[in-house]
Amino acid sequence: MDTDLIRQQTKGCADKIFLNSAGSSLVPQSVTEKMLAYLQMEAIDGGYALAARFENEIKEFYVQAAILLNCAPENIAYTASSTDAYARAITAVDFKAGDVILTTDDDYISNQLSFLSLKERLGISIVRAKNLANGDLDLDFFEKLMIRHRPKLVAITHMPTNSGLVQPVEEVGRICRKYDVLYLLDACQSVGQRIVDVQKIGCDFLTATGRKFVRGPRGTGILYVSDKILDMQLVPLIFDMQGAEWTGDDSYKLAGTAKRFEFWECSPAAKIGLAEALKYINGLGIKNIDQYNNELMQYFRKALEKVDGLELHDQGTLLSNILTFTTKNRPLQDTAQLLKDHQVYFSMSFRDFARIDFNKKNLDGVIRFSPHYFNTIQELEKTIDILNY
Ligand SMILES: Cc1ncc(COP(=O)(O)O)c(C=O)c1O
Incomplete structure (x- = not known):
């Protein structure tokens, strides 16, 4: 480099x-330039006409995110932040009273708050796996908790916001597959910083943000959704006309791709900026x-x-x-x-x-x-x- x-x-x-x-983080100059140019044109053309002309540039976001995470563009959804992506993923899981979320002591504050909200509203339980004395996640204990609680969801933060810890996300993925449990990975701090390969990790959802190590604009996020989730027909609690087609007065058909997890409205300038930031990483x-x-x-x-x-x-x-x-x-x-x-x-x-x-x-x-x-x-x-x- x-x-x-x-x-x-x-x-x-x-x-x-x-x-x-x-x-x-600091965005590369090309990100700023692309966004500024787009906003200048938007002022002249209006939001809809310009977005139609820039369809391919906007689609580039999916292509570049898929290259970085090692998946297909159809597995990528655009979101407004990591927490936005997280909320969409977690509300797609059909929690019932008594269900368990297995997480750790080191998961991100807002994720912990969302677990507490689900606990209060739906009566789910939160189980937190412990660390070994050296700080590493105790994987043996983690597997024992899997067997004992049969959680509905495993939720892990790859790299916590508040320490240098790196969780063993591939090992956790292997345990999740062994017991066929859904796996939500918060990779907000790791995407753009280290290699994050969703095939190797084996997660079902992965969330990330634009503004940190990806070096994209603020107000942008990424959600990876596995084929398994798409095949299971999982969808966020609230979806809109981006996520589904209104096929009859009382019926709808879900989008076939991860777009099911997006809302229709977004800032194309920010999406183009994020695409450029991802392209910059892939170029390096x-x-x-x-x-x-x-x-x-x-x-x-x-x-x-x-x-x-x-x-x-x-x-x-x-x-x-x-x-x-x-x-x-x-x-x-x-x-x-x-x-x-x-x-x-x-x-x-x-x-x-x-x-x-x-x-x-x-x-x-x-x-x-x-x-x-x-x-x-x-x-x-x-x-x-x-x-x-
Ligand atoms: C590990 C982790 N997860 C999630 C988030 C939330 O990201 P956002 O503010 O983009 O929703 C952060 C932000 O610091 C984070 O460090």
């Missing part, structure tokens, strides 16, 4: 050290991005471990591009201010975002760095120098 070229094509990295791709090759990110993070973690007074909080055998830490020799807010003063962009995570994980680690808050492939070792060295002040 040509990092210099990538940085030239990433305007936002010229004047800062941007380490917040797990929040909302996710294998190359994965390798670069791995090397970058190995360097960063090792170097940060040596910074006096700094405590890293990421656990597990495999670690992602999300790195969390606290500082012993200075209040965390002072460290945050120091980084801000030096134009380092990052996020903070607090106990409420990840109650179970942070309660176990006894943490009120952490600073989160999330570099991506447009970052350089030199930028990370500078960040370390700042932290060493």
